[in-house]
Amino acid sequence: MDPRHSAQDVVRCALCRDAVAPLYCNVCHTHLCGDCVTKHFSDKSKVHNVVPLEQFLSTDFENKREALKRDLQELEKYIFPKYQESAAIIKTQKTDQLKHSQKLTSELNIQGEVLYREIHTIIQRKQAEIDEMNAQHLAAIEKQEDETNKALHEIKQVIQDLKSLLDTSDVGLVSKYRSRIEEFRKLPNKLKISLPNFLPQKINREELLKQFGSLSPLSIDTEEQGFTVPSPGAEYSPPARPLLDVPRLITDIPTTGYDTLYNVSCLSDEEIWTSGDNKIMKLYNLKGEVQKSVQTKSGNDPWDITMTRSGGLVYADYSDRSINLVSGTQIQTLITLQGWRPLYLCSTAYGDLLVTMTSDVDNDNSDSDENDDDKQTKVVRYSGSTEKQTIQYDDQGKPLYSSDGFTKYLSENRNSDICVADNDADAVVVVSAAGKLRFRYTGPPSTPGESFCPNGITTDSQANILTSDCYNHRIHIIDQDGLFLRFLHNCGLQDPWGLCVDSRDYLFVAEYYTGKVKKLQYYK
Numbered sequence: 001m002d003p004r005h006s007a008q009d010v011v012r013c014a015l016c017r018d019a020v021a022p023l024y025c026n027v028c029h030t031h032l033c034g035d036c037v038t039k040h041f042s043d044k045s046k047v048h049n050v051v052p053l054e055q056f057l058s059t060d061f062e063n064k065r066e067a068l069k070r071d072l073q074e075l076e077k078y079i080f081p082k083y084q085e086s087a088a089i090i091k092t093q094k095t096d097q098l099k100h101s102q103k104l105t106s107e108l109n110i111q112g113e114v115l116y117r118e119i120h121t122i123i124q125r126k127q128a129e130i131d132e133m134n135a136q137h138l139a140a141i142e143k144q145e146d147e148t149n150k151a152l153h154e155i156k157q158v159i160q161d162l163k164s165l166l167d168t169s170d171v172g173l174v175s176k177y178r179s180r181i182e183e184f185r186k187l188p189n190k191l192k193i194s195l196p197n198f199l200p201q202k203i204n205r206e207e208l209l210k211q212f213g214s215l216s217p218l219s220i221d222t223e224e225q226g227f228t229v230p231s232p233g234a235e236y237s238p239p240a241r242p243l244l245d246v247p248r249l250i251t252d253i254p255t256t257g258y259d260t261l262y263n264v265s266c267l268s269d270e271e272i273w274t275s276g277d278n279k280i281m282k283l284y285n286l287k288g289e290v291q292k293s294v295q296t297k298s299g300n301d302p303w304d305i306t307m308t309r310s311g312g313l314v315y316a317d318y319s320d321r322s323i324n325l326v327s328g329t330q331i332q333t334l335i336t337l338q339g340w341r342p343l344y345l346c347s348t349a350y351g352d353l354l355v356t357m358t359s360d361v362d363n364d365n366s367d368s369d370e371n372d373d374d375k376q377t378k379v380v381r382y383s384g385s386t387e388k389q390t391i392q393y394d395d396q397g398k399p400l401y402s403s404d405g406f407t408k409y410l411s412e413n414r415n416s417d418i419c420v421a422d423n424d425a426d427a428v429v430v431v432s433a434a435g436k437l438r439f440r441y442t443g444p445p446s447t448p449g450e451s452f453c454p455n456g457i458t459t460d461s462q463a464n465i466l467t468s469d470c471y472n473h474r475i476h477i478i479d480q481d482g483l484f485l486r487f488l489h490n491c492g493l494q495d496p497w498g499l500c501v502d503s504r505d506y507l508f509v510a511e512y513y514t515g516k517v518k519k520l521q522y523y524k
Contacts, residue, residue, distance in 0.1 A: 011053065015039060024056040025049060066383055070350050073309075104215070111213050126198075133196050140191060147188050155184055241462055241505075242524045243477070247491045250506060251519035253288040263305050263456075263498040264510040264517055265313075272500070272508055273313055274517065275302045281315065281326075286519065297324055297331040304409070306345040306353075314353065316342040318406075323355065323382075335385050340378075348412045353382045356401075356408040356420060377401040377408060379418060379431075391418065391435040400429055400437060409456050409498075414463040415480055421454035421467050428454050428467050430482065441465075444476070444484035452476075456499040456510070462523075468496040470512055475499070477522070488522055 013021040013033035021031035025040060026049040032040055041048055158180055165174055258276025265273045267283065271291060275281045279299050283292040294313065296302055302315040313326040314334070323335040323342050334353075335342075339360055346354040359376040376399070378392035394400055401408060405424030413419055416433035428441040443452035454467040454476070463480040466488075474489030475496055488507075498510035507520045 022053050023050050024053045026051060026056065062386070073350065115212060130196070137193060137195075140193070144188065144191050151184070151188065154180075158184075243486050244522055244524055247488050247507075248521040249491055249518060250521055251286045253284055253286070253517040255288075256282065256284070256515045256517060258515045260512055261497065261510045261515045261517070262512070263302075264500050264508050265305050265307050265498075266500045266502045266508060267307055267311060267313075269502045269504060269506070272517065273305055273307070274510065275305050275315065276515070277301060281305060281313065284517070294326050294331075297333065298322070303342065304344040306347045308347050309351050314345055314347065316345050316355070318342060321360070323353070335382060343406060344409045346410050346412055346418075348381075349414075349416070351383075352388065354410055354412060354418060355380050355382065356410050358403075358406065375403045377403055379410060379420065389435065391431055394437045400431065401425065407455055409454075411457045411459050411465075413459040413465065413480055414461065417480065419457055419459060419465050421457040423453055423455060426452050426454070428457065428465065428478070428482075430465070439482040441467075441476075441478055441482045441484075446484070455497050455512075458499040458501050458507075460501045460505045460507075462505070466499055466501070466507065468499055468509070470495050470497055475507075475509070486522075488520065491518075491520060493518070 011021045011031050013019045013036050014030045015036040016033060019033035019035065021033050023032040023034065023037060024030070025032060027046050028040070028043075028048065030040065031053065032050060037050055040050070161177075165177060168174070256274050256276065257280075258274070258278065261274060261276040263273075263275045267273055271283055271285050273281060273283050279296045279301055281294045281296070281302055282290050285291055296315065296317060298317055298320045300317050300319040303318040305313060305315045308314060308325070314323065315326070316323055318341050321337040321341050322333050323337075323345070325332045325334050335355075337357065337360075340357040341360050343356045343358060348354060356377065356379050361375055376392070378390055378401070380387055380391075381389035392400060401420060401422050402425040407423035408420055410418060410420045413430075417438060418431050418433070418435075420429045420431075422429050425440075426442060430438045430441070432438055443450060451472065452469060453471055455470045456468040458466050460466065464485065465478045465480070467476050467478075468474075469476055472489075473493050473495060474487045475493070476487060477485045479485055493509065493511070494514050494516075495512040496509045497512040500508050502508070505523055507522055509518045509520060510516075511518065
């Protein structure tokens with residue numbers, strides 16, 4: 001015995017608490033021994049489902065593995081690339097921050113030089129005023145000096161004349177003397193000068209800063225980032241993209257070799273698989289060149305095709321009730337149905353396979369609980385070849401999908417809704433990932449009474465739903481809540497049938513009768 005396993009690992013019966021429990025009730029989540037099963041079934045309030053414990057553990061193990069796969073896919077495909085993108089953005093932000101800081105410093109120095117020039121100009125202007133006042137002051141003083149020197153000279157001369165007269169006895173010279181004392185007693189006017197002063201203004205730093213300029217505040221905030229990864233029950237709110245008023249024809253593959261073309265599925269942005277009214281499925285590039293041809297395993301016409309996440313081609317064979325995977329040159333039968341026939345296929349974001357199917361009323365398997373007299377339709381989710389979910393009835397027990405006809409294309413939306421174009425019900429039926437009816441779209445309310453027969457269906461990155469209305473030669477675009485947005489009808493479409501979109505939201509349209517595939521741009 002492995003020493004890691006001890007007696008305490010033995011699971012005991014939840015009822016008798018003694019015997020080893022080799023059984024498990026999936027409904028009550030209860031471990032049971034063989035003797036207590038009858039007692040457990042005596043509780044009629046529930047429909048019990050008792051299975052071998054090993055089967056339960058195996059199923060639980062597989063469920064855990066599926067959860068691990070989903071986590072790994074989300075981490076590798078969505079979260080890790082987003083973090084890589086964020087790291088690259090941060091690196092760019094650091095470079096931009098340095099450049100911006102250098103730019104601010106340069107602008108600051110330029111403004112400083114402007115201010116220095118203004119101050120120098122002011123100083124020069126004030127100096128010129130001082131020089132002018134100095135010149136005026138000096139001129140006034142010099143004028144006063146000239147007048148005083150002239151008076152001094154004349155006074156000296158008078159003094160000499162008076163001394164000469166006092167020494168002479170010449171009566172005639174003395175009698176001619178005229179006194180100038182009164183003239184000289186009046187002294188020259190005294191200059192009254194008010195000298196200029198420099199009155200410096202107190203520098204107001206705040207006002208100077210305002211005049212110099214200001215820096216806008218730095219704003220640092222964090223914005224919550226999300227991932228456009230669908231998860232069960234989660235709301236999906238993609239960033240809005242405007243629709244074109246008139247869609248643009250990008251590429252036209254003029255002929256695919258089918259008398260009637262049904263299906264188109266994107267392998268990549270450059271290559272598409274097609275199928276129609278014969279047993280050959282063809283891979284085309286956008287030049288209309290056949291890259292690969294594959295014949296169905298049974299020789300029957302494929303009913304529908306879809307692509308797996310890894311690029312494998314899956315097709316439904318209605319006639320032999322099988323679903324098959326084309327990988328390279330090999331064809332592997334994944335699922336063979338009993339009492340049902342597969343119609344249309346959709347590969348989900350998590351790698352599951354959704355299948356619309358119709359009951360086979362001609363089969364003789366009378367033991368099948370689902371083998372009723374009337375034809376039925378349901379959607380089944382598979383993980384590999386294991387059935388995980390059945391979607392058939394609403395909360396009132398009424399069928400979600402019409403039992404008539406065979407045209408029931410389906411697509412998974414980005415919010416994990418399951419969208420079925422139920423041609424015979426004249427409606428697009430949308431249920432949640434849990435299978436709860438969300439809404440039925442029966443055409444835009446603006447055109448009441450107009451015929452609406454949806455055929456192909458697909459969804460895009462905006463969680464918008466596109467469905468072809470073959471006989472009206474147009475495509476309806478509705479949002480994830482069933483609100484009508486736009487017709488695509490003014491771009492030369494003829495009998496549009498199968499639809500798919502690539503990673504950039506370009507729409508590929510299979511035209512039923514012309515056999516053409518048209519690539520359209522419908523977002524700006």
